[in-house]
Amino acid sequence: MGADAKIFQLVKRCQENDGDAFSDIITMFQPLIKKYAFLLDDTDAYVNMYDSFIDCIYKIPIQGLRSSAGDAAVLSYIKTTMKNSYIALSKRNGIRKSQISLDDLDTENEKIGAVGIDFDGQVIKEDLLRFLSTEEELLLEAKLFYGYSDAEIAKKIGISRQAVNKKYRKILEKVKKYYAN
Numbered sequence: 001m002g003a004d005a006k007i008f009q010l011v012k013r014c015q016e017n018d019g020d021a022f023s024d025i026i027t028m029f030q031p032l033i034k035k036y037a038f039l040l041d042d043t044d045a046y047v048n049m050y051d052s053f054i055d056c057i058y059k060i061p062i063q064g065l066r067s068s069a070g071d072a073a074v075l076s077y078i079k080t081t082m083k084n085s086y087i088a089l090s091k092r093n094g095i096r097k098s099q100i101s102l103d104d105l106d107t108e109n110e111k112i113g114a115v116g117i118d119f120d121g122q123v124i125k126e127d128l129l130r131f132l133s134t135e136e137e138l139l140l141e142a143k144l145f146y147g148y149s150d151a152e153i154a155k156k157i158g159i160s161r162q163a164v165n166k167k168y169r170k171i172l173e174k175v176k177k178y179y180a181n
Contacts, residue, residue, distance in 0.1 A: 007078075008071050014057045022057075029053060029078065036086040041155065045089070052085035053078075131178050136171045143168055 007028070013021035026033075033053055037046040060077050128137055142148040142156075150164040157164075 008062070008065070008074050011057055011060050011074055012062050015060070015062055022054075025057065026050075026053070029082075032079070032082055036082060039086065040089055042089075048089055049082070049085065053082060056081040056085075128175075131174060132171065136167070136174070139164070139167055140171050140175075 007025070010021045010025045010028070014025055033046070033049045037049045040049070042048075056078055059081075060074055062074070065073055128140070132140065139153065142153050143150075150161045150168070154161040154164045
């Protein structure tokens with residue numbers, strides 16, 4: 001019996017309330033559940049994805065499928081349902097995350113003077129304001145002077161960690177050019 005046939009049989013046994021089958025299928029799909037929970041980056045994400053998985057198992061129309069024809073269909077059904085659950089949950093979470101602006105970085109989980117520089121000093125700030133946008137200034141402040149990681153900043157403003165790093169490198173280039181002249 002191949003891996004897909006094993007999945008078909010496990011789902012069938014799960015729908016008959018076989019506890020061992022549930023344990024086996026959850027272990028089998030644990031990486032998928034964890035992957036989507038990690039991508040959601042929410043405290044309830046794992047529980048939500050786990051619940052979606054259990055609902056998915058019960059809703060698979062296993063009686064209408066033959067074992068040989070249904071193997072790929074069952075696997076596809078599970079993958080599609082989990083992806084759709086992730087999308088729905090991420091949209092719900094995205095609304096909440098988009099309400100947190102970069103301005104909140106210095107008030108929420110504030111890290112004080114990570115490098116011991118008085119960034120709020122008027123001379124430096126006014127100098128930077130001449131050529132940096134407000135967003136660039138806040139990102140630079142969060143990264144250098146409050147010690148936030150790229151991941152923390154990315155989470156706050158709703159972009160990828162790589163995008164934060166790219167913006168940060170561009171800001172540093174701007175600062176270097178400004179002070180080199």
